[in-house]
Amino acid sequence: MSSGQPPNGLACQPLLGKRIAITRSREQAGVLKEQLTGLGAEVIEVATIEICDPAFWEPLDSAIRRLKEFDYLLATSANGVRNFLRRLEASGQDARDLKGLIIGAIGPATAAEFAENGVKVDFVPREYLAEGLLEALGDRDLRGKAFLIPRAKVARDVLPRVLTEKGALVEVVEAYETVVPQPPPGELQRLLTPSPDVITFTSSSTATNFFTLAGENNVSQLLRGVAIASIGPITSDTVRKLGLTVTIEAKESTMQGLVRAIADHFRGPKSGES
Numbered sequence: 001m002s003s004g005q006p007p008n009g010l011a012c013q014p015l016l017g018k019r020i021a022i023t024r025s026r027e028q029a030g031v032l033k034e035q036l037t038g039l040g041a042e043v044i045e046v047a048t049i050e051i052c053d054p055a056f057w058e059p060l061d062s063a064i065r066r067l068k069e070f071d072y073l074l075a076t077s078a079n080g081v082r083n084f085l086r087r088l089e090a091s092g093q094d095a096r097d098l099k100g101l102i103i104g105a106i107g108p109a110t111a112a113e114f115a116e117n118g119v120k121v122d123f124v125p126r127e128y129l130a131e132g133l134l135e136a137l138g139d140r141d142l143r144g145k146a147f148l149i150p151r152a153k154v155a156r157d158v159l160p161r162v163l164t165e166k167g168a169l170v171e172v173v174e175a176y177e178t179v180v181p182q183p184p185p186g187e188l189q190r191l192l193t194p195s196p197d198v199i200t201f202t203s204s205s206t207a208t209n210f211f212t213l214a215g216e217n218n219v220s221q222l223l224r225g226v227a228i229a230s231i232g233p234i235t236s237d238t239v240r241k242l243g244l245t246v247t248i249e250a251k252e253s254t255m256q257g258l259v260r261a262i263a264d265h266f267r268g269p270k271s272g273e274s
Contacts, residue, residue: 012039013039013040014039014040014263014266014267015036015039015040015041015262015263015266016039016040016041017040017042018040018041018042018197018198018266019041019042019043019044019194019195019196019197019198020036020041020042020043020044020196020197020198020199020200020262021043021044021045021046021191021192021196021198021199021200021226022036022043022044022045022046022199022200022202023046023047023048023049023199023200023201023202023206023207023209023210024047024049024202024206025047025049025050025051026045026047027051028051029045029047031255032200032202032255032258032259033045035255035256035259036259036262039259039263044191044192044196045191046188046191046192046199046210047181047183048180048181048205048206048209048210048213049178049179049180049181049203049205049206049209050178050179050180050181051079051176051177051178052176052177052178052179053083053176053177054083054153054174054175054176054177055177056174057087059173059174060083060084060087060150060173060174060175061087061090061091062173063148063150063171063173064084064087064088064091064093065091067093067097067098067101067148068100069146070101070146070147070148070171071101071102071145071146071147072101072102072103072104072145072146072147072148073098073101073102073103073104073147073148073149073150074103074104074106074133074147074148074149074159075103075104075105075106075110075113075114075149075150075151076106076110076130076133076149076151076152076155076159077106077110077151077152078109078110078112078113079152079175079176080110080150080151080152080175080176081105081110081113081114081150082113083150083175083176084150084175085113085114085117085119087175095117095118095119098119101148102122102123103119103120103121103122103123104121104122104123104124104125104133104136104137105121105123105124106124106125106128106129106130106132106133107124107125107128107253107254108124108128108254109254109255110124111124123136124136127253128232128252128253128254129232129233129234129253130156130158130159131158133159134158134159134162134163142163142166142167142168143166143167143168144167144168144169145167145168145169146168146169146170146171147160147163147168147169147170147171148171148173149170149171149172149173150173150174150175151172151173151174151175152174152175152176152177152178153174153176153177153178154177154178154205156234160172178205178209180209180212180213181209181213183213188213188214188222189222192222195222195224195225195226196226197226197227198226198227198228198229198247198248198262199223199226199227199228199229200229200230200231200258200262201228201229201230201231201235201238201239202231202235202255202258203231203235204234204235204237204238206235207230207235207238207239207242207244208238208242211242219242219244220243220244223244227247227248227265228244228245228246228247228248229246229247229248229249229250229258229261229262229265230246230248230249230250230258231250231253231254231255231257231258232249232250232253232257233249233253236249247265248261248262248265249261
């Protein structure tokens with residue numbers, strides 16, 4: 001099945017005639033756009049986030065030089081994995097130098113980024129959140145264990161905080177940062193005219209950045225009558241804190257889970273359901 005085809009279990013073309021705005025970075029919008037288009041949607045790209053290299057590589061490079069000091073490597077995004085492996089290669093090392101590390105990936109897309117580079121992940125949590133990674137570690141004695149977490153410049157602190165509370169030694173290093181794009185004046189209004197049926201948010205950053213770009217006084221008008229689709233509970237909480245209503249939330253916090261939730265929303269109840 002090609003990447004543009006509907007995910008397994010979805011009826012063909014349930015989104016025919018629907019306009020859906022996606023807010024991922026342009027470089028990362030491809031998979032979501034293809035899946036939605038494959039289900040019949042007209043997709044509008046409204047990039048509210050840009051992925052950038054960190055201002056300084058040295059903290060990450062330093063951690064990579066000291067890989068043997070760590071017991072665990074935890075990755076919370078594919079972006080973090082991508083830049084971590086880039087710097088691993090730049091240091092003259094490769095996947096073989098990760099031997100001995102217990103590697104956890106927050107979800108299947110993050111694990112796939114490792115796999116594409118020949119790195120085997122030891123565990124992926126059932127719930128694709130920081131809390132899921134903590135649950136996957138179970139009752140292991142983490143006292144004195146050293147964790148390396150390459151991640152975004154700004155991220156939730158729950159993972160390093162709880163690990164530290166359990167006695168672990170945690171080193172968080174910046175592998176990338178997200179910034180708000182600077183579109184031309186009126187670009188957002190142009191892209192969202194006529195209004196889409198759905199706007200998707202795939203992270204808290206995409207939601208907060210959209211709010212920033214739209215402006216507090218304009219966001220309600222721009223999204224009037226537009227269903228908001230969220231990739232999961234953390235993003236949904238952010239959307240609600242911005243004063244907006246989440247109409248659709250993915251049961252599985254993945255791109256495919258988000259697409260499935262949107263399709264199910266427009267398909268309506270299955271036969272036999274009230």
